[in-house]
Amino acid sequence: MSAEAARFRFVSANRRVREDRRFVAGHGRYVADIALEGMLHVAILGAQHPAARILSIDPSAALAMPGVHYVLTGEELAGATDQLMNGLDTPNVRRFPLALGQTRYAGEWVAAVVADTRALAEDACEKVKVSYERLPYLTQAEEALDPSSPPVHPAHGSNVLLDKQFVWGEVDRHFAESPRQLSFRVTWGRNSTVPIETFGVVASWDPWSEMLDVWASIQMPKYPDQIARALRIPANNVRVHHDVDVGGSYGVKRGIKHTVLAAHLARRLGRPVRLLEDRLENMRGGDAHGPERIFDVDVAFDDAGIVRSMKMRALDNAGAYAGRAPFQLGKPIGAIVGPYKIESVAYRAQSVTTNKAVQEAVRGFGQSPTNYAIETALDKVGLACGLDRIEVRRRNFIRKEEFPYLIPSGTRYDSGDYHTVVDKVLAHVDYPALVAERDRLRAEGMLAGIGIAACLEPSGGNSAFEPLLNEKNETTTWMESVRINVDGTGCVAVTIHTTSSGQGHETLAATVVAEVLEIDPDLIRIVRPDSLACLPSNTPVGSRMAIMMGGACFHAAQKLKAKLLRIGAHRLGLAPEAARYQGGSVGAVSGGQALDWAALVNIAHRNFHLLPPDTEPGLESTHVMQVPTGTSLPKDGRVQMYPCHSFEFHLVLVALDPVLGKPEIRRYVIGHDCGTVINPHIVKGMTLGGIAHGLGAALLEEFVYDEEGQMLTQSFMDYLLPSSHEMPKVEIVHHCTPSPFTVFGQKGSGESGYLGAPAAISGALNDAVAEFGISFDKLPIRISAISDAVAAARVRSSEETTS
Amino acid sequence: MKIDLEGSETIAADPERLWLALNDPAVLTRCIPGCRTMTETGPDAYKVEMQLRVAAVGGSFEGEIALSDKTPPRTCHISVSGSGSLGHGSGTARFEITPAEGGSLLAYQGAGEVGGLVAGVGQRILGSVSKHLVGRFFTALRKEFEGSAALGAAE
Numbered sequence: 001m002s003a004e005a006a007r008f009r010f011v012s013a014n015r016r017v018r019e020d021r022r023f024v025a026g027h028g029r030y031v032a033d034i035a036l037e038g039m040l041h042v043a044i045l046g047a048q049h050p051a052a053r054i055l056s057i058d059p060s061a062a063l064a065m066p067g068v069h070y071v072l073t074g075e076e077l078a079g080a081t082d083q084l085m086n087g088l089d090t091p092n093v094r095r096f097p098l099a100l101g102q103t104r105y106a107g108e109w110v111a112a113v114v115a116d117t118r119a120l121a122e123d124a125c126e127k128v129k130v131s132y133e134r135l136p137y138l139t140q141a142e143e144a145l146d147p148s149s150p151p152v153h154p155a156h157g158s159n160v161l162l163d164k165q166f167v168w169g170e171v172d173r174h175f176a177e178s179p180r181q182l183s184f185r186v187t188w189g190r191n192s193t194v195p196i197e198t199f200g201v202v203a204s205w206d207p208w209s210e211m212l213d214v215w216a217s218i219q220m221p222k223y224p225d226q227i228a229r230a231l232r233i234p235a236n237n238v239r240v241h242h243d244v245d246v247g248g249s250y251g252v253k254r255g256i257k258h259t260v261l262a263a264h265l266a267r268r269l270g271r272p273v274r275l276l277e278d279r280l281e282n283m284r285g286g287d288a289h290g291p292e293r294i295f296d297v298d299v300a301f302d303d304a305g306i307v308r309s310m311k312m313r314a315l316d317n318a319g320a321y322a323g324r325a326p327f328q329l330g331k332p333i334g335a336i337v338g339p340y341k342i343e344s345v346a347y348r349a350q351s352v353t354t355n356k357a358v359q360e361a362v363r364g365f366g367q368s369p370t371n372y373a374i375e376t377a378l379d380k381v382g383l384a385c386g387l388d389r390i391e392v393r394r395r396n397f398i399r400k401e402e403f404p405y406l407i408p409s410g411t412r413y414d415s416g417d418y419h420t421v422v423d424k425v426l427a428h429v430d431y432p433a434l435v436a437e438r439d440r441l442r443a444e445g446m447l448a449g450i451g452i453a454a455c456l457e458p459s460g461g462n463s464a465f466e467p468l469l470n471e472k473n474e475t476t477t478w479m480e481s482v483r484i485n486v487d488g489t490g491c492v493a494v495t496i497h498t499t500s501s502g503q504g505h506e507t508l509a510a511t512v513v514a515e516v517l518e519i520d521p522d523l524i525r526i527v528r529p530d531s532l533a534c535l536p537s538n539t540p541v542g543s544r545m546a547i548m549m550g551g552a553c554f555h556a557a558q559k560l561k562a563k564l565l566r567i568g569a570h571r572l573g574l575a576p577e578a579a580r581y582q583g584g585s586v587g588a589v590s591g592g593q594a595l596d597w598a599a600l601v602n603i604a605h606r607n608f609h610l611l612p613p614d615t616e617p618g619l620e621s622t623h624v625m626q627v628p629t630g631t632s633l634p635k636d637g638r639v640q641m642y643p644c645h646s647f648e649f650h651l652v653l654v655a656l657d658p659v660l661g662k663p664e665i666r667r668y669v670i671g672h673d674c675g676t677v678i679n680p681h682i683v684k685g686m687t688l689g690g691i692a693h694g695l696g697a698a699l700l701e702e703f704v705y706d707e708e709g710q711m712l713t714q715s716f717m718d719y720l721l722p723s724s725h726e727m728p729k730v731e732i733v734h735h736c737t738p739s740p741f742t743v744f745g746q747k748g749s750g751e752s753g754y755l756g757a758p759a760a761i762s763g764a765l766n767d768a769v770a771e772f773g774i775s776f777d778k779l780p781i782r783i784s785a786i787s788d789a790v791a792a793a794r795v796r797s798s799e800e801t802t803s
Numbered sequence: 804m805k806i807d808l809e810g811s812e813t814i815a816a817d818p819e820r821l822w823l824a825l826n827d828p829a830v831l832t833r834c835i836p837g838c839r840t841m842t843e844t845g846p847d848a849y850k851v852e853m854q855l856r857v858a859a860v861g862g863s864f865e866g867e868i869a870l871s872d873k874t875p876p877r878t879c880h881i882s883v884s885g886s887g888s889l890g891h892g893s894g895t896a897r898f899e900i901t902p903a904e905g906g907s908l909l910a911y912q913g914a915g916e917v918g919g920l921v922a923g924v925g926q927r928i929l930g931s932v933s934k935h936l937v938g939r940f941f942t943a944l945r946k947e948f949e950g951s952a953a954l955g956a957a958e
Contacts (some may be wrong), residue, residue, distance in 0.1 A: 032860050048919035106918065126862045126887065280920060706804050708916060714923035 010515045011744055012677050017507045017521075017685075019500075028245040031200035034215045036272035039202070040069055042262065043121035044275075045111040045128050046285045047103035050139070050355035050709025051134035051150070052786040054101055057111055061127035065117040068124045070269060074098035081230045081260055087160060089470050092155040093353070095321040095503075097257035102135070104152050104320035105355045106563070106710050107284030109257070112267055114273065135353040137709045140462035141294060141317035142376065144352035152303075152353040158517055161318055162326040162351040163467060166333070166637045168408035174309035178300035185374050187778040188369035188758075190292035190317070190361050191701035193693065194721065195501075197247025198282040199255040203262040204272035212263055214240045214302055217247040219501050224531040230260045242499050243529035248749075249420025249501035250693070251361035251541065252288035254324070266318065269648040283714045289687060289703050290362030291328050292654060295373040305385040305392040307340060310372065313348040316366075318359055326351040326391065330465030331542075334411045334641025335456045339418050340396040345408050349469070355709050356510040364457075364751045366541065368758060369661065371455040375759035379452070379766065389452050389763070390426070391699055394419060397454070398702075398744070404740070410638025411458075412629065413645045414739045414747070416673065418454065421649050421735045421776050425449075425671035427731045434653060434667065438767075441655045441666075447771075448666075449789070451652040451764025453756035456641035457674070460741075461542015462627040465641065468634045476631055479624050480548035481535030482556045487620035488605040492517070493525040494556075497537035499527075503545055504682040504748060511678055512550050512744075516557035518583045519597070536624055543748030546678050547644055547739075548625055552741040556623035562618065567603050567631020568595045570612040628741040644747035645738045646674035648687075650760035654768060661787025663699060663765060665728040670756075673735040675747035684732065687753040691730055694757025698723045702780050730737030772797065804922050806933055808896070811910040812941045816948045818900045818907045822876030824947060825898075834943040838934045847871065853885070856883030862889040876900060883915075906948075 022028055063205055069376035078100045086093060094100075098109050107555060111128050115121035136150035143149050144159035175181065201216040214227065220242070228235035246253055258275050266273040297313040314332075318325035329349035336345050384390035397418040398405045405413045413789055434450065441448035462478040483495045494509050506526040513522035540549075561581055568586025569579035572595065580589045587594025597601075603610045604619045611617065630640040649671040656663045677683050700720040704712045712720035738745020757777055765786065766775040772793035776785065812893060814821055828841040835841075837855040843954045844850050847870040854863050866885020873879045877900055882895040894915025901908045917929065 046920070048886065126889065280923075284920070284923065583899055643934045704878075706919055706922075708804060708922075710804060710918045712804065714920070718923075718927060 004537060006166060007315065007467065008515055008744070009518065010511045010521050012528060012680065014680060014689060014729060015511070015521070016682050017679060017681050018510065019506050028247070029215045029243070030197060030245050031202060031215055031246055032276055034197060034202045034274070036202065036204055038167060039123050039272040039274050040116065040269065041118040042265065042273060042275040043113050043115070043118060043125045044109050044281050044285065045113065045125045046107040046121050046281070047099060047110050048106060049134050050101060050106045051135040051137035051152070052103050053135060054099065054103065054110065055131040055133055059111070061129065062113055062124040064121070065124050065127065067120045068113065070114040070265065071128060072098065072114070073110040074100040076265055076790040077261065080212050080264055082232060082259070084230060084256055085201040085226050087324065087473070088322050088469065089472050089652070090161055090548045091154060092157070093161065093322050097261040098177055105131070105356060108284050108320065109516045110179050110444060111334050112261055112265070112516050114269065118276070120440065129380065136776065137353050139356055139705050139709055141292070141315050141352050141354065144248055144317070144354050145315070145350070149443050152355060159353045160350070161280050161322055161353055162329065162349060162469060164349045166347045166349070168347070168410070168638065169309070171309050171311065171344045171346040174344050175300040178308050179302055179525070180298050180384065181298060182380055183296070183298045184352040184376065184380060185777060186295050186297070187375055188291060188293040188295070188372060189779050190289050190356070191697050191703065192288055192290040193248070193250040193252050194719065195248025195252065196281070198277035198279060199253060199264045199286055199288070200257055200274070200276035200637060201255055201259045203266040203269040203270060205261065205263070205270070207270070210237050212238045212266070214238065214259060214263065215244050216240065216259055217244065217246045217253055218255065218499055219246060219251065219253040219539055220543070223256070225261055226256050227263060229362060230256070231263055236532060240531040242497065242534070245498060246501035250363040251365065253501060254360050255286070257287065258757055268676055279716070280714050283703070284357065284536045284711055285717060287323065287358035288360045289319060289357050290359060290367050291325065291366055293369045295369070296701070297377050299377050299381060301381050301385070302467070303385060305381050305387045305395055307342050307377070307396055308380055309344045310337070310342050310377065311346040312336070313350070314370070315350045315352070317354050317356065318351045319352060319356040322359045323358040324361045324715055326469060327465050328359070328361065330469045331365040331458070331641065332367050332370035333409045333465065334458045335469065335645065336370070338405050338407050339398060339416065339454050339647060341398050343408065344495070347409070356705055357711070358704070360365070361541065363754050367458065368694065368697065368755045369567065371453070371755050372759040372762065375453045375455065375756070375763065379763050390422065393452070393454050393701055394422060400472070403783060410634070411641045414741050415645060415737045416647050417735065417737045421647055421671040421673050422454070423443070423648050424735055425651055425669055425733050428652060428665070428731065429669050432653070433480040438653060445658070446655050447658050447768040448653065448655040449764040449767030449769070450515050451650065451654060451760040451762065451767065453577070453650040453760035453763060455756040455759065457543055457646040457648065457748055457751050458644070459543035459646055459750070460547040460627055460643040461544035462630045462642060464634065464639045465631050468637070468639050478627050478635060479551050480537050480544070480625045481622065482552035483551060484556045484620065485533060486560070486601055486604070489603065490601040491525065492523065492529050494553065495529050496796045497525045497529065497534035498539040500540065503540050503544055505540070505549060505680060507679050507682065508546060508550055509553050512553035513557045516554055516562055535622060540643060543750040545750070546748055547742050550741050550746060551628070551770050552623045552625035555625060556621045559621035559623065560619060563615070563621065564600050566612050567600055571595055571603060571610055623746070643741045646672070646749060646752060648672050648752055648756050650756045652760045652764045654761065654764035656768060656786065659787065661783045661790060663786065665695070665761070669731045669733065670753065671733040671735060672752055673737050674749040674752060675736060675739045675742070676745040677736070678744065678746055683749045683752070684750045687732060688730055690751060690753025690755070691757045692727050694736065694754045695761060697779060698758040698761035698781050699726070699782065707785065769793070804913045804929065805896070805919060806917060806925060806929060807913070809912045809935060810913070811908055812935065813905055813908055814945060814948060816875045816905040818902055821900055821907045821909065823897070824944070825879070826870070830947055834940050834947065836939045837952055847873070858871070858957030862887050890917055892917040
């Protein structure tokens with residue numbers, strides 16, 4: 001990386017993250033900090049049954065309470081708004097913010113109570129009387145495939161939202177020709193990102209200007225468009241304020257139903273309305289759960305452990321409405337073979353409805369579950385061939401010189417050097433010593449295991465999975481824009497056009513613009529205009545902002561620099577090619593007199609007579625960036641998905657007491673290659689947070705529903721998050737393979753750590769219990785599951801010894 | 804989620820008095836934790852209003868209680884169903900009274916199901932909460948007889 005970093009002044013430099021100051025000092029500005037004159041508060045009444053017909057709603061007792069203004073029901077809201085957007089072609093899976101006639105999961109919103117305070121609204125919720133007639137329900141994905149299962153949406157006709165079979169390459173032939181095959185099933189439990197800040201929105205309607213103002217804890221593409229469409233108002237009557245800090249998201253902050261509800265109430269009541277979820281509302285009915293997926297995998301390989309072909313069936317339990325869940329089966333197609341040279345793949349993507357809460361996008365958009373399935377396959381192939389699990393990966397890795405590498409499903413990987421990253425990690429940990437440490441722990445009577453995961457982070461997010469899964473969708477652009485303005489005093493303001501949920505976009509934009517213009521990043525102001533003043537942008541999804549916003553900043557700054565050069569050259573009487581831009585000044589390539597920043601700014605803003613002909617006054621530039629690669633529609637089930645592919649290699653040592661079963665991570669090393677790093681602190685923070693998130697998915701976090709369709713893990717007493725007690729010290733080994741498709745060679749890192757940690761930790765536990773002939777095939781692997789499985793295995797082995 | 808309850812308690816009252824008490828809405832209102840009112844709506848059918856708190860959530864519930872298969876003064880079958888904004892529940896139980904040293908032995912066995920917010924928030928403690936509520940019921944019931952015994956002594 002040092003050779004790369006030497007090319008840059010600010011990019012890759014050890015510079016502070018500018019946002020951190022306000023967050024650390026407690027001066028972020030969140031939705032909960034927005035207080036408007038006359039603002040009313042909303043509490044939500046959730047359904048108690050997994051499926052029920054709503055017979056009647058009687059709000060009279062609630063409305064009789066002083067300070068209670070309104071009780072909104074699904075019937076009124078559905079009459080006044082259009083249904084929420086549905087990405088799939090499933091028109092009869094209709095979704096409104098409040099249940100209409102029928103509830104489809106326990107916790108689904110049934111009514112909203114508006115009062116002077118949130119506390120009063122909550123009290124009044126208890127007075128709203130709803131009578132239900134219970135209906136049959138289901139919670140299991142496999143049950144949903146049965147045509148006789150109770151349909152969550154009777155009008156849709158079945159519980160199947162999506163069932164698409166892809167075959168890329170000669171799968172049957174490769175299976176027939178391979179001497180070895182194995183099959184297995186693994187299950188990814190329903191977890192999510194559960195940000196500290198729940199979702200919140202403030203909506204205000206001004207009837208005189210016919211303007212809806214929205215402040216929200218949002219991370220959602222096309223948010224203003226979706227609000228306008230649902231409310232049946234022109235989109236230029238909606239103004240979303242982006243100068244709100246978002247307290248965590250990683251995909252789930254997509255409260256469109258919250259927003260439509262609050263906006264409708266603001267219009268209906270003529271007063272600003274705030275809806276701020278409490279934890280219970282967020283967990284039960286916030287529609288922010290992540291994938292819940294069963295993988296059935298077959299792999300065909302040879303005695304040397306070379307995997308030639310793979311069949312994967314992914315069955316996802318989407319919950320009660322389509323949401324974004326089905327697309328999370330589509331995105332992993334862009335890295336369906338992981339970092340391996342698997343020649344052909346058959347992939348069946350199935351998404352079904354059940355009576356559970358709705359899924360939303362979660363970090364990696366389905367990639368981490370897929371990586372868990374692929375890595376489990378590699379572990380099993382290694383075991384079957386008697387090969388070391390690192391060796392089997394090395395043998396299957398795409399080699400450095402083979403990039404750009406076209407995978408069977410149509411994506412061309414940009415670059416990578418997987419073997420070198422692995423070598424660096426093994427040298428860093430002293431691998432034989434790590435194995436010796438594991439064996440020493442085992443000799444002491446502990447269970448100990450080493451876990452390995454090698455995987456990719458596709459980054460630069462386009463939306464190519466949408467047309468791939470829904471032929472009616474023809475989206476081929478997923479742009480991001482930046483505008484730079486230099487004012488008459490020479491100060492620089494850069495506008496970015498989305499909210500941020502902790503990704504450090506202000507630091508990113510300032511660093512890139514400063515790099516190109518060769519000026520001090522700390523002097524650059526970053527502004528987030530409201531949506532009506534915005535250029536087209538798609539928010540930080542798909543690990544894309546270093547690539548896309550970074551790219552837009554780069555190109556806008558290049559345009560500005562070119563204009564400064566033209567102005568300077570003209571004033572100095574030089575041909576443009578004879579002039580040179582350096583550190584904000586323009587002079588002759590040959591040296592001599594130069595015009596500094598102030599002089600150039602002065603000409604642009606005040607001396608039209610000194611500007612080159614046909615030059616607009618002022619100093620302003622914009623760039624609307626198209627995602628590099630991936631500009632065409634899918635063909636034959638193949639498409640170029642994301643442009644860049646970061647690589648991570650996890651090596652973990654886990655130890656546990658065989659009776660207690662509580663895993664303790666003794667060592668955690670990750671080799672990470674995300675190309676050119678723009679800010680090392682941001683990348684480090686993403687990686688550490690991602691590993692913590694992955695640790696949660698591997699060992700702790702799950703939205704559990706009981707057989708009666710009730711969610712049992714509604715608070716942090718039962719939905720367990722990793723804390724500093726569980727989180728180990730992480731050692732990061734860097735490597736830099738620049739991407740040829742981006743301006744600095746950068747790739748994404750917003751999902752780093754999370755994409756491989758669950759696979760690595762699972763692999764470590766399986767290594768630890770291998771001596772008992774058992775393995776775990778379902779995440780999360782809770783302490784109880786470990787101790788029960790080990791105890792049962794010990795009983796079996798002692799019975800065998802005695803018999 | 805499902806809840807099972809089973810147990811037996813000795814009460815310082817003969818089976819006949821205990822039976823009468825257990826069929827008296829006024830006594831039950833005093834003894835059932837959180838019970839505010841209990842109104843007879845028909846033969847062996849009652850409507851109850853309760854105010855309860857479980858873990859982080861609390862609230863009011865309305866429910867119905869029905870008695871059946873009565874064999875005075877020995878056994879009775881009770882079915883309960885109720886709901887409030889914070890949850891719903893239903894259950895059935897059977898109790899049996901037998902004479903015992905120091906009064907009567909009241910044995911009970913029941914199974915219930917609760918759902919809604921209460922089930923999710925309180926699931927890890929619902930078992931112990933329900934035992935606690937049963938305990939409070941019997942403490943109150945014993946007090947009824949201590950009271951009347953004391954009263955009887957004064958008369």
